[in-house]
Amino acid sequence: MKVVRSFLITCLILAIGTFIVFQGLNLVMNKDKIQENKQSANPKQTIHFLAIGDSLTKGVGDSTQNGGYVPLVANQLKETRGIDNVTTKNYGITGERSDQILKRVQQQEDLQVDIKRADIIVLSAGGNDLVQTFKKEKLKINQESFLQPEKKYKNNLSMILKKLNKQNPKAQIYVFGLYNPYDSLFPEMTEMKDILLSWNTATKLIAEENKATYFSLSSLFNGAERPTISKINKSSEKIDTSSLLYEEDLFHPNDKGYQLIANELYRAIIDHKKISD
Template structure:
């Protein structure tokens, strides 16, 4: 057998193998098109295991967190919880019942974690809820910027963006534990976390705080993304564009209009 014959046979074998590989790849591609996503495992239980709010005779809500969930700054006392419930009633056409508003002024994420771990009243309300509304983290960031855990400025009332940035990971780790605990107590509830905003965006020396707030929101979203039953509702854009319209006289908490804007977004996020 001469070299030319051997060469042509090798070329033929390679061509056959290439054709087989091409057909195999085409077959897998067709399989993926007809039955997509089968190779991807969810990080947590599929959301389809969670009952739909549309199937509930009454939608039960628990609110927890800090002064924003309590409604501080709203002269009417409604905050965002009550108008959010009204939106849900209109959206689903059924009663929405507030089991409890467990918000505490000044509460930090580490303190909320302690409540969720030891307070039977907190645990019961979470377990019985279809929807959980929550704000937490603002006091943690303020405490870091002030230079101590209690949020009382250690340097004559000045806030340090360097201190805030240096401790950001500590705060997000606290919130990660909060969300994990909530999911353990009630993996079926729709959990809505209201993102943070910078109330001092119009103060030149504190405007940089928006970068840390955005870094916080980004890290929190990465945590919430793991849980199909959780949603993060952004608020930073609402307030940065409308501080004079949406902030109360304390220049920190939302006013009635600000809370109403948050409530509308919450209703949009819940499905």
């Protein structure tokens, strides 16, 4: 009888021990699965950042000669949670008008390859269209002289964006507006302000029609007040436009100007990402 009782107790202990071990293994496996699910739900991304355009895209005025705002935004994205790596391609060419940029988008094979793989595309165009008109008019500002160039620019911009959307409908596209580099030096040039307003209004409308985001540079460079970059001090500060410009030409942004562009563009990208998520 004692032998039978001992046998039964031994079996019971073994059964309880086996149950405990099984439940422990089950718990560990479930934790691993939960962790795997969390990692698969929030995978780290590689972002392909593509910049297309004129001298503003190329980064003229950047003392490091590394490409203006492009590497600055890339570095900020790399430090963002959930982003593992950022690749950049800069197709900025100094002096190009919107029709020349359109031609490259339509015909340049390596550019087309990068358009198809891009997650973010930033476009700057139109500045040299304006400059060309100024030169033809011998620097005189006559609003009527800019009507036909604006019409051509609008058509070129629309075709560029349609081509980008066709080649890569999933890309997040940003279109830079234009700013007035002479705003602080010649505030009495009201005609210039009217011309830029017309061009920027058209740019914003065309961008929205083509599922792109309009990025205002005039609000950064020509706004009387703008928010400070500091997250701590949320008050407003007045900035002289000339302090953001390259000293050698007083036209392109300097390091401070490119940093301002990069900071605001980064915020726009992250805000767009939050909405998409």
